[in-house]
Amino acid sequence: xxxxxxxxxxxxxxxxxxxxxxxxxxxxxxxxxxxxxxxxxxxxxxxxxxxxxxxxxxxxxxxxxxxxxxxxxxxxxxxxxxxxxxxxxxxxxxxxxxxxxxxxxxxxxxxxxxxxxxxxxxxxxxxxxxxxxxxxxxxxxxxxxxxxxxxxxxxxxxxxxxxxxxxxxxxxxxxxxxxxxxxxxxxxxxxxxxxxxxxxxxxxxxxxxxxxxxxxxxxxxxxxxxxxxxxxxxxxxxxxxxxxxxxxxxxxxxxx
Amino acid sequence: xxxxxxxxxxxxxxxxxxxxxxxxxxxxxxxxxxxxxxxxxxxxxxxxxxxxxxxxxxxxxxxxxxxxxxxxxxxxxxxxxxxxxxxxxxxxxxxxxxxxxxxxxxxxxxxxxxxxxxxxxxxxxxxxxxxxxxxxxxxxxxxxxxxxxxxxxxxxxxxxxxxxxxxxxxxxxxxxxxxxxxxxxxxxxxxxxxxxxxxxxxxxxxxxxxxxxxxxxxxxxxxxxxxxxxxxxxxxxxxxxxxxxxxxxx
Numbered sequence: 001x002x003x004x005x006x007x008x009x010x011x012x013x014x015x016x017x018x019x020x021x022x023x024x025x026x027x028x029x030x031x032x033x034x035x036x037x038x039x040x041x042x043x044x045x046x047x048x049x050x051x052x053x054x055x056x057x058x059x060x061x062x063x064x065x066x067x068x069x070x071x072x073x074x075x076x077x078x079x080x081x082x083x084x085x086x087x088x089x090x091x092x093x094x095x096x097x098x099x100x101x102x103x104x105x106x107x108x109x110x111x112x113x114x115x116x117x118x119x120x121x122x123x124x125x126x127x128x129x130x131x132x133x134x135x136x137x138x139x140x141x142x143x144x145x146x147x148x149x150x151x152x153x154x155x156x157x158x159x160x161x162x163x164x165x166x167x168x169x170x171x172x173x174x175x176x177x178x179x180x181x182x183x184x185x186x187x188x189x190x191x192x193x194x195x196x197x198x199x200x201x202x203x204x205x206x207x208x209x210x211x212x213x214x215x216x217x218x219x220x221x222x223x224x225x226x227x228x229x230x231x232x233x234x235x236x237x238x239x240x241x242x243x244x245x246x247x248x249x250x251x252x253x254x255x256x
Numbered sequence: 257x258x259x260x261x262x263x264x265x266x267x268x269x270x271x272x273x274x275x276x277x278x279x280x281x282x283x284x285x286x287x288x289x290x291x292x293x294x295x296x297x298x299x300x301x302x303x304x305x306x307x308x309x310x311x312x313x314x315x316x317x318x319x320x321x322x323x324x325x326x327x328x329x330x331x332x333x334x335x336x337x338x339x340x341x342x343x344x345x346x347x348x349x350x351x352x353x354x355x356x357x358x359x360x361x362x363x364x365x366x367x368x369x370x371x372x373x374x375x376x377x378x379x380x381x382x383x384x385x386x387x388x389x390x391x392x393x394x395x396x397x398x399x400x401x402x403x404x405x406x407x408x409x410x411x412x413x414x415x416x417x418x419x420x421x422x423x424x425x426x427x428x429x430x431x432x433x434x435x436x437x438x439x440x441x442x443x444x445x446x447x448x449x450x451x452x453x454x455x456x457x458x459x460x461x462x463x464x465x466x467x468x469x470x471x472x473x474x475x476x477x478x479x480x481x482x483x484x485x486x487x488x489x490x491x492x493x494x495x496x497x498x499x500x501x502x503x504x505x506x
Contacts, residue, residue: 180490
């Protein structure tokens with residue numbers, strides 16, 4: 001489902017009186033991939049938690065609202081998010097492979113909490129094909145330990161796109177994958193986003209990955225937006241005064 | 257090269273999971289000289305960590321030999337696993353020198369000097385490892401690996417999970433270390449950009465053995481193995497047009 005989302009007047013606090021995230025407004029374009037980039041500790045994952053409605057479970061103090069279609073969801077209330085969190089908004093953790101338990105077949109776990117109806121089944125077949133995974137009968141016979149980490153990650157992705165989310169938040173989905181498997185996952189994500197017209201937030205400090213997948217980049221630094229715009233401009237150190245993370249990425253990319 | 261050879265592995269064969277398990281290394285040969293940083297690259301599951309563990313003498317070889325200095329530093333992939341969770345950071349960093357036979361006062365002095373040289377503030381020395389940030393813990397683990405003046409450092413994906421700024425700092429730190437203390441370093445990674453930045457020589461692991469040994473420039477210009485080609489072909493550039501065309505498979 002393609003629909004607009006907008007975060008407004010967000011401030012998130014943990015123990016200190018300084019906010020770890022301070023965003024007047026963030027409005028990712030519907031149906032596109034927005035990369036949230038920045039160094040460690042810049043507030044990227046906190047932003048992901050905010051969009052996914054997870055802040056109340058993180059022990060954070062928060063003000064701000066997520067506007068989602070006709071919903072206006074206060075970030076500090078778990079109650080108002082009922083029926084949204086985990087349905088219209090999906091969140092994928094850094095190591096989705098860990099989202100599965102070894103003792104039950106994969107398919108049942110992928111569909112956990114999702115109403116089993118004809119529409120979902122049709123969607124499932126399509127998405128599995130897009131992700132290059134086995135068909136439902138085979139997945140219902142297979143256990144997570146029979147798959148590689150990369151395949152499990154794709155399985156977690158497919159289940160996040162079911163049945164009809166508006167927003168998917170992926171927190172460093174390639175952090176634990178080697179380059180061939182990262183590229184493979186990125187291809188799957190871009191195909192899924194196109195197929196399902198979902199608004200995707202991809203959180204990463206890997207700017208080379210951001211170059212490949214981003215329609216739009218938001219750079220965070222110390223909880224604030226430092227720069228925002230077209231990846232072609234912001235990620236090119238010869239066209240834009242490089243931020244420290246862009247400079248470091250460029251140096252690490254130099255000999256190749 | 258006139259520098260002394262600090263690690264020599266010759267024709268090693270290893271079954272890391274026991275005598276009935278598959279061979280992960282076979283005909284594995286490599287040598288590292290003092291003051292040299294060598295990157296060992298390969299995809300997940302190629303046997304990179306097994307090679308490090310064999311070099312550290314942690315695995316029984318089925319065939320072949322390993323010649324390594326008695327004092328070596330091992331940096332595990334997860335820095336927390338280098339520490340005893342109940343000990344202070346300072347105590348853990350002091351331990352290797354004590355094990356190497358130093359008297360307590362000297363070992364403590366050396367540990368403090370090493371922590372200082374890695375810019376780890378003395379406010380952190382008495383903390384438990386779990387109370388340090390990821391970057392601080394990584395530097396503390398390096399201090400522990402250096403504490404007995406090792407002739408060889410074995411580093412398992414030391415930049416995994418670090419952002420580019422922290423990665424570059426660690427790379428620069430290792431360049432300073434090899435210059436000032438002259439250890440040989442075997443650095444395992446699957447990131448060719450990190451390998452190129454840190455190492456003079458890159459070794460490609462495929463089928464349990466080293467199939468290429470080259471500078472990154474040579475490797476990028478003329479990869480000879482399937483593994484090197486696959487790592488190069490999946491290495492996204494920091495260039496939107498080229499990265500996108502790679503993603504779409506052109």
